[in-house]
Amino acid sequence: MLILTQIGSAFALIFAGVLKIAAHVDTATPLTLQMCSGRTVAIALQGSAGGPHGVHCWGCYAVLAGVVLIFLIFWQLRRRRFADMLT
Secondary structure: OOHHHHHHHHHHHHHHHHHHHHHHHHOOOOEEEEOOOOOEEEEOOOOOOOOHHHOOOHHHHHHHHHHHHHHHHHHHHHHHHHHHHHO
16 A cells, blocks of 8 residues: 555544544533433533543544554654665
C-alpha cells in the first residue's frame, strides 16, 4: 500500500473518531429507569462522574488506531531509511 494511502487512512480514522467523540460528549441523554410501580425515573448523567465522559464509544478506539497507524508508518519509513544507509 502506498505511504500516502496509509497516512490518509490514518487521518481518516482520527477525523472520524474525533467527530464521534464530539457527538458522544454533546449528547447528554438521561438514564431512564423503570420502577416496579410502572413509574419511570430519569437521572441526568451530565453532572455525575460517570456521565458521558466516563463512557467510551468507538471514537476513542478509532483515534487510537489512527495514531498507532501513523506511528507504525513513520517507524517503517525510518527503518527503511536506516537500511538504505547501511547499503
